[in-house]
Amino acid sequence: MNDNIIEIKNLEKGFENSKIMALNGIDLEIKKGEFVSIIGPSGSGKSTLLNMIGALDKPDKGSIMVAGNNLTQKKDLSNFRSQEIGFIFQLHNLIPNISVQENVEIPMYGTGRSGKEMRERALKLLDYVGLSEKIKRKPTELSGGERQRVAIARALANEPSIILADEPTGSLDSKTGKMILDRLSDLHSKENVTLIMVTHDMSIASLADRTIKVLDGKVQN
Amino acid sequence: MSFFSLIVKNPFRNKTRTALAIVGIAIGIATIVALGIITDGLKASTEETLKAGGSDFIVVEANVSDMFFSKIDEKYVNEITKIDGVDQAAGVLMAMQSVEDNPYFVIIGIDAKNIQFSDMKITKGKVFSSGDAREIIIGKVASEKMNKTVGDTITLSGDKYTITGIFETGDLQQDGGAFMSLANVQKMESKEDKVTMIYVKIDKGADVEKVTAEVDKKYKSELTTVASLEDLASVDQGLSIIDTASWAISLLAIVIGGIGVINTMIMSVYERTREIGVLKAVGWKNRRILGMILGESIVLTLVAGIVGCVMGIVAIQALMLLGMGGFLKPVYNFDVFARGFAVALIVGLIGGFYPAYRASRLPPTEALRYE
Ligand SMILES: Nc1ncnc2c1ncn2[C@@H]1O[C@H](COP(=O)(O)OP(=O)(O)OP(=O)(O)O)[C@@H](O)[C@H]1O
Ligand SMILES: [Mg+2]
Numbered sequence: 001m002n003d004n005i006i007e008i009k010n011l012e013k014g015f016e017n018s019k020i021m022a023l024n025g026i027d028l029e030i031k032k033g034e035f036v037s038i039i040g041p042s043g044s045g046k047s048t049l050l051n052m053i054g055a056l057d058k059p060d061k062g063s064i065m066v067a068g069n070n071l072t073q074k075k076d077l078s079n080f081r082s083q084e085i086g087f088i089f090q091l092h093n094l095i096p097n098i099s100v101q102e103n104v105e106i107p108m109y110g111t112g113r114s115g116k117e118m119r120e121r122a123l124k125l126l127d128y129v130g131l132s133e134k135i136k137r138k139p140t141e142l143s144g145g146e147r148q149r150v151a152i153a154r155a156l157a158n159e160p161s162i163i164l165a166d167e168p169t170g171s172l173d174s175k176t177g178k179m180i181l182d183r184l185s186d187l188h189s190k191e192n193v194t195l196i197m198v199t200h201d202m203s204i205a206s207l208a209d210r211t212i213k214v215l216d217g218k219v220q221n
Numbered sequence: 222m223s224f225f226s227l228i229v230k231n232p233f234r235n236k237t238r239t240a241l242a243i244v245g246i247a248i249g250i251a252t253i254v255a256l257g258i259i260t261d262g263l264k265a266s267t268e269e270t271l272k273a274g275g276s277d278f279i280v281v282e283a284n285v286s287d288m289f290f291s292k293i294d295e296k297y298v299n300e301i302t303k304i305d306g307v308d309q310a311a312g313v314l315m316a317m318q319s320v321e322d323n324p325y326f327v328i329i330g331i332d333a334k335n336i337q338f339s340d341m342k343i344t345k346g347k348v349f350s351s352g353d354a355r356e357i358i359i360g361k362v363a364s365e366k367m368n369k370t371v372g373d374t375i376t377l378s379g380d381k382y383t384i385t386g387i388f389e390t391g392d393l394q395q396d397g398g399a400f401m402s403l404a405n406v407q408k409m410e411s412k413e414d415k416v417t418m419i420y421v422k423i424d425k426g427a428d429v430e431k432v433t434a435e436v437d438k439k440y441k442s443e444l445t446t447v448a449s450l451e452d453l454a455s456v457d458q459g460l461s462i463i464d465t466a467s468w469a470i471s472l473l474a475i476v477i478g479g480i481g482v483i484n485t486m487i488m489s490v491y492e493r494t495r496e497i498g499v500l501k502a503v504g505w506k507n508r509r510i511l512g513m514i515l516g517e518s519i520v521l522t523l524v525a526g527i528v529g530c531v532m533g534i535v536a537i538q539a540l541m542l543l544g545m546g547g548f549l550k551p552v553y554n555f556d557v558f559a560r561g562f563a564v565a566l567i568v569g570l571i572g573g574f575y576p577a578y579r580a581s582r583l584p585p586t587e588a589l590r591y592e
Contacts, residue, residue, distance in 0.1 A: 093498075095499075
């Protein structure tokens with residue numbers, strides 16, 4: 001028995017009939033509540049690794065256990081994603097025609113919450129990211145940093161045990177980026193959420209408990 | 222916000238494209254509705270003819286394709302009068318003549334003593350005399366169209382007939398035509414001793430079903446009774462042709478509308494590829510994504526259904542204003558609109574299914590990589 005929330009062994013993932021090997025035998029263990037940053041050159045496989053952990057894609061080889069789920073075997077992964085994972089992307093990817101509050105409610109559909117519970121939870125999360133004043137706005141009426149904060153609130157909607165952030169500050173200026181990071185590290189320290197963040201910025205990476213370097217689809221030691 | 226209101230909102234993200242799709246489908250629905258209104262109008266006026274005046278049912282030739290082509294021996298009029306429960310029977314012969322610029326001038330030949338079967342009101346002058354005097358009465362609509370009144374003459378097959386009266390029945394077809402004595406029409410058409418149909422009035426307290434059954438049994442191979450529109454359907458293929466045509470148009474509307482919906486929804490799904498990837502990333506089930514896109518498609522077509530029904534009514538009203546009112550009284554039945562909506566729903570389901578299925582099957586990582 002150990003307290004690893006993620007255990008990855010010899011994970012491989014290729015694209016275009018394995019002509020491109022995005023992951024080339026990844027071995028990785030991450031403890032529950034850890035804050036891990038992932039760095040590496042462009043095309044080294046960071047996003048692919050994050051997608052494997054978040055069960056957005058299936059590996060070709062190897063094993064991957066996340067929060068007690070064997071992802072190579074599981075068939076319907078939507079429940080796993082809904083219950084365990086919160087994604088934050090480089091681009092916020094919010095739905096433009098509905099309000100900020102409604103965007104935060106989106107992940108809660110089909111989770112058994114009533115409309116009132118969904119609304120209350122969305123308001124609480126938007127308050128947490130400092131957007132109480134703008135809940136009725138459309139994403140197009142917000143600044144880049146504000147949109148990314150909405151994306152954080154959305155990622156937290158179903159109380160995930162793991163947050164996967166793929167360059168969350170990549171499209172923001174450094175000041176706005178810092179604000180986003182504050183929220184994420186606060187979340188990590190207060191809620192004991194496991195936080196895995198891909199970044200190109202060494203100063204951001206250094207905030208993490210541990211930094212993992214990925215090169216050519218492998219973890220460098 | 223509920224899942225439902227998301228579905229209702231989404232189609233209106235691209236207003237122009239959605240509006241175009243709605244108009245396209247609505248035109249199909251409008252055609253179906255307008256045709257339905259016309260068909261129901263024709264049925265109602267046929268029914269009116271059937272229930273003409275005091276007749277309880279009519280007798281026509283067995284196995285004819287159209288009531289108008291029915292031709293039976295006049296001797297049956299007397300025979301039917303003798304059947305138990307029959308009070309009166311009157312033979313009528315219908316003819317169509319080209320008069321001035323109207324090629325479909327309908328002339329009904331009936332004995333003057335039986336004119337009450339036609340439920341008419343003489344608004345001017347009097348009924349033609351019995352016997353073979355060259356006299357005629359014309360309908361109110363015909364009188365207005367030809368600008369002729371009592372005392373004027375009409376030439377039919379080279380013979381001049383004097384107008385003795387103007388009548389009104391309320392039935393557009395009849396009011397656009399004329400009545401003369403049966404003998405005159407028989408002579409004009411060279412159909413001596415023939416009639417098109419026989420109006421039958423039954424005794425007070427007699428049962429229509431019993432009497433018609435009796436007639437049907439007695440003259441199985443020669444005659445058919447028509448007591449209602451349902452009986453008529455087997456006799457009058459004209460209406461069933463219109464019915465078939467409107468079903469064919471419905472089918473066409475489903476196919477064309479369906480293609481329009483598929484196209485619109487595929488475009489919409491394509492544009493939202495990334496968004497669908499996000500929905501998968503936040504844990505939405507494939508089923509929910511399928512339901513969302515299918516729902517959006519149905520919202521689209523139901524709006525088209527409403528627009529189409531309105532367009533159908535407007536089209537009919539326009540036809541009325543353009544003078545079609547002389548031939549047709551529109552009948553607005555709930556069924557017609559229900560059919561329009563049913564077609565809209567089918568189009569939405571069929572057209573939405575493939576795009577919805579595709580969206581639900583999108584691999585999430587590819588969707589998220591989509592620029
Ligand atoms: N769906 C795909 N189809 C084909 N090739 C892919 C696909 N996804 C990733 N790749 C390839 O796999 C390799 C790793 O991609 P990945 O996105 O994981 O890199 P990354 O480390 O996140 O890079 P960046 O820092 O630029 O985001 C790249 O060569 C990429 O082109
Ligand atoms: Mg990447």
